[in-house]
Amino acid sequence: MVETKRRGFLATAFGGVAVGGLASKAKGQGGSGATTGLVTSPPVVMAPRGDGVEIAWSVSRLSLGWVELKTAEGSKYLAQNGWGFMPQGEKVLRARLDGLKPGTSYRYRVVTEAAEGSALRVESEWREFRTLDPGSSSSRFVVWNDTHDNGETLKALDAATPAADFLLWNGDANKNKWTSEELIVPTLLNPGGTDFTAKRPLAFSWGNHDVRGEYGFQVSDYIAMPEGRPYYAMRSGPLAAVVLNTGEDKADEHPSFKGRVAFDALRREQVVWFEREVLGRPEFRDAPYRVVFCHLPLRWIDDGLQRTFDMFSARSQVLWHEMLVKWGTQVVISGHIHCAGKIEANAEFPYAQITGGGPTLDQATWIDGVADSKCLRLKVNALTGETRIEMEFPPIVNLQPE
Known part of the structure; x- marks a missing residue:
């Protein structure tokens, strides 16, 4: 439309x-x-x-x-x-x-x-x-990404997505860039004309298109973060969820940004915060399941190939990899590439990578995450009802010294 x-x-x-x-x-x-x-x-x-x-x-x-x-x-x-x-x-x-x-x-x-x-x-x-329940024996969350203000897709996602402890909207809600403040309300507060938080509260993760344009700086007037920063951590049952901000998919100095962005500093700031808040607080440090959400993937199949834009956030990966390994991150859930996919953990990267789909009806996915005493189960579901990806993770013990 x-x-x-x-x-x-x-x-x-x-x-x-x-x-x-x-x-x-x-x-x-x-x-x-x-x-x-x-x-x-x-x-x-x-x-x-x-x-x-x-x-x-x-x-x-x-x-x-x-x-x-x-x-x-x-x-x-x-x-x-x-x-x-x-x-x-x-x-x-x-x-x-x-x-x-x-x-x-x-x-x-x-x-x-x-x-x-x-x-x-x-x-x-x-x-x-x-409200979230950190003491519950289970948690259910759902994930959208890269909806790009496609009203038809948003209506279908809202209808297909069940009630949950939280909805993680994993970036790129905006169609392209914010050329007017008047675009923000219909895009973020009434997407596709839906009452989308009636069944699940919104936890927002910023994508590169959500920070782009002359009015990107005003998005924070409309979207709240738990602690007033564009990155945060939540505890829901046995799940610790960390939401990180990967910023733009180009260097801060790229001429298209016209000097408006400073994401290199924000990425470094998140390292200090993660060490203090995630590794330093028992409710996050010792959680049985440890998941990171960020819009740009931290790994992808063409890791060595960078285009005019980044398919994955190498700038974030080089800063964050060590802290994610130290925490015992099990999986990073992202979007950005408009294609559902996964990479298994390996010796170099002991955390898996999952990506959701894109903005059209045939690309769009919603991720269903259920964590209980047995495992964390992730399913990447198409709007047709097909499950495109399934992964399971066992509960882990505290990796930090007492």
């Missing part, structure tokens, strides 16, 4: 009383059309943690909002931005929820009010999310 048609579809979808699962109630002055136009995306549950999540939703004008949780004692009001203000903004509102219980389902709704002009208020329907 061309860009103008896609925008027209979104405007039509948001013109009624429901917005991708966001049921609106009008209060105060103004008609229902004006009120529902205040909120332009479903609530997106992202950055899952054992003690909370962050919820983002887009608005059409200067607004303020909050999140309400439904508890046994009644509704609990929650809103936080860390600076003493209610969540406010002209384009997006974000509310970070802290202090919640691990492995617990919460009923919630988001409330939005216009901050100027007519007294408009929009209340979403009551919805549900579940």
Whole structure:
């Protein structure tokens, strides 16, 4: 679907009383059309943690909002931005929820009010999310990659992908590059017109196209990270998941970037963080299953062949390989090449490499990961229902000295 048609579809979808699962109630002055136009995306549950999540939703004008949780004692009001203000903004509102219980389902709704002009208020329907459970005996996660704003593929992926502890969107959500800030909401908060976090919270991994273009620097205003950095670690049951940022697929000095990027420094920064946070914290260091997610592969079949763009991130590999081996990484899950594939572990690289598919219906895949007491099972599934790749990994013991 061309860009103008896609925008027209979104405007039509948001013109009624429901917005991708966001049921609106009008209060105060103004008609229902004006009120529902205040909120332009479903609530997106992202950055899952054992003690909370962050919820983002887009608005059409200067607004303020909050999140309400439904508890046994009644509704609990929650809103936080860390600076003493209610969540406010002209384009997006974000509310970070802290202090919640691990492995617990919460009923919630988001409330939005216009901050100027007519007294408009929009209340979403009551919805549900579940916090991560580090103490669980099992975990299920799902992975998308390289969707490139293909609406048809996104709808099919959302329909095919089951509920899970988290959805790891492994980069290249953007079609090509960010030429306008207005592209960000339909691409990241309402992709393909779907309410895609209704069944699984979003954990985002940055791809090279997600940082590209004049407005790439603004993506972080819309997408939350658990600790405010574009790399992080999560513990879900027996699984430790580390999300690393491979940056661009060309050198920082490439003329197409026009001096906008500095990913060499970011790659080095992640080494320091990994040594401190992943190797230094028992919940990650000693996990039975150890998986790394990053958009660009760290290995590929043509490791010695670099084109005008990188098929794999040699810049990341040379910096990160030693720390990944030290941790006992079992598998690196990536995208980028638009082809489902795998490389088994060997003596030089004791971690396997898996890649997911591409943006078209015939290329697209979703990865199903299940970790329990017996093994970590990974299946790379096509939209036809075919399983293209299967791998299993046994639980491992602590590789670090006591």
